[in-house]
Amino acid sequence: MNINRIITLCCFSPIVCIFAKCASPSNSAEKARDDSNTAVIETFQLTKGQLVSVIRIPGELIAYQQVDIYAKVNSFVKRLYVDVGSEVKAGQLLAAMEAPEITSQLSGAASRLKSQEAVYLASKATYDRLLETSKTPGTVSQNDLDLALAKQNSDLAQFEAAKAAYKEVDDNKNYLEIRAPFAGIITGRNVSSGAYVGPSGKGSELPIFTLQEQDKLRLVVSVPELYSSYLKKQHEVSFTVKALPHKPFTAKVNRLAGALDTRLRAQRVEMDVNNTDKQLLPGMITEVDIPLNGQDETFIVPSESILESTMGTYIIKVEHDSTKWVPIKLGRQTDDKTEIYGNLNENEQMIKLASEEIRDQSPVAGTLNISQ
Template identity: 40%
Template sequence: MYHRILRNKKSQVTTLIGCLLILLLVSCSEKGNQKKQSTNKEAKATSYPSVAIKMMNPEYELSVPAELKPYEQVVVYARVEGFVKQLYVDLGDHVRKGQLLAVLEAPEMNQKYLSDKSTEQKIFSDYQYAKQAYDRLADAAKTTGAVAAIEIDRAKSVMESAKSAYQASKAGTAQSSQLQQYLRITAPFDGVITARNISVGALVGSGADKPLFMMAQGNKLRLSLSLPEKHAASVNREAQATFTVSSQPGKTFTAHLSRTSGLLDQQDRSLKLEFDVNNSSGELQGGDYAQVKLKLQRKNPSYWVPASSILNTQSGTYVMTLNDQAVKRISIKEGIQLDGLVEVFGNLSVDDHIITKPSEEIEDGKLTK
């Protein structure tokens, strides 16, 4: 009996010691877990890699499509109605400014000119007679009482009226003469005939919509391109373009900036650029498509960050700054890209450090130390 009681006491002590050991192990495990979690949080809080933001103004190259156009291009119409009497040029002919291209005939126009000229001569004779009559009366009036003053006034009025009629008639004759000049079709500039739409005997002029010729200037071309909006502020007035065309593989051409539109096109939000290209050798053709390379540079330095540091979310585009162990999300707009860096615009400063691998799980605020 005594031994049984002793065994029961030993069993109870053993059980109590076991419970105490279990409680001790559980307590140590919880403390270890808490310490491990705290350590993990601290490691997580201090493990965001970051780099200093860069302020740079690099020169960069941009490749854009363009078009080569004739420097001048025109559709030649007849100013007056008539029949084509003679043609002097054909498709592909090179012409000089003022060169005769075609001659029209309009007999009624010649008759009108002759009629106006005859009327002008008659009215001029009337004016001469009225002037002589006035001059005689003026000479006679030098003798006191020889001619009444009203007679001199009447003669002067007749003379001035005849003079006005003569001037009007002279202007009418000049108009008829000018219209006759329009029967001769001449080249407005040096160029090449790119289309001939009429033949001898065809009726042309104000009653017909068909043009006589199409002309283009080929010894000088315009290289025209549209520059996207985000690059518009990087254009230098002394910019030089290098370009290639598919019709001349392996060859590179150069041109200097001649003019810009000055304002962005409202349709495609682009800036129009034009480069004058000397083509006196005839090597290039107007109408070719070209691939242009431009060297551009901002007028002022801007902020640049690694491409991996930009966070794109449904709410917008951001970078995350890490300054004095504090995280802050900054809304930005992207600019150009260059060698793994991206130009950004936003509420940033030169002292900012940028988290290189941001995520939406990172919250703004102080990091736990």
């Protein structure tokens, strides 16, 4: 009985397998047909528009004016009148220096000036007397009169030279008083009273003071070449700093370099920032939001419709019930929109979701036109 049961099962097993094999291809083909009938390629109509976007790039705040102040002549620091953090006005006395040799030179120049002045006055008086006497015929020869005039002119030249020498030494003495070239804040002091100072490299490696104008700052930004054409004078930008992350500041473009930096391939752009409340400091790093408002209308497409392949950048067009890869160049981008440039026309049908699986010149069974 058991043997007959085993034989019966063995006989039916091949039959079951045959039916299973016969049924499988039929079901797969039917499923494939169903899938092909329901698959629809989504497209959109190509139109022009203006893409309003914002780029965020780093910038730096620097002092509107900054100068390192050195001593003009070799000397010793006699007294310092300001220190780090002192607010000074233009022309204010910052430090007094002393140089005994300059005082001696000034005394010598003053003596030479008085001596030359006396010589010149004497020769001038001589010439004037001879000139007055020569008015009586036969009293003074013309040669004596000419020699007296030449002597007067020579002494006058010596007198003028003595005045110039005195002024030179006097100017050097004036350099012993160091004054602020503009109003600002002392941000650095590198010497103390009694220190020997002089011009850079000739007595002083470091400046006596560093002076910065901080009531107005410069916001410096390097704008990449791609975006340099969007920024013009008087355009307004906003920025933030790490010290005040929740407070936005605004500034207007005042200066453009007009050339690209050869290393960064970017244009230097400067904005003036009012800082009378001293909330901002030179050296702060900023995050600058620059609006990019296009002046001309361009083709704007969903970013997902752009195909980035190893052969280049394309957008897929539906033309005569088949696909066509159109090479394009990219412009500005937002989160989901991108400017494109290429051999394109308005109202053409483009595939919304580009993929390399959609080959060039492939037939299209059906499309579903949707809005962007």
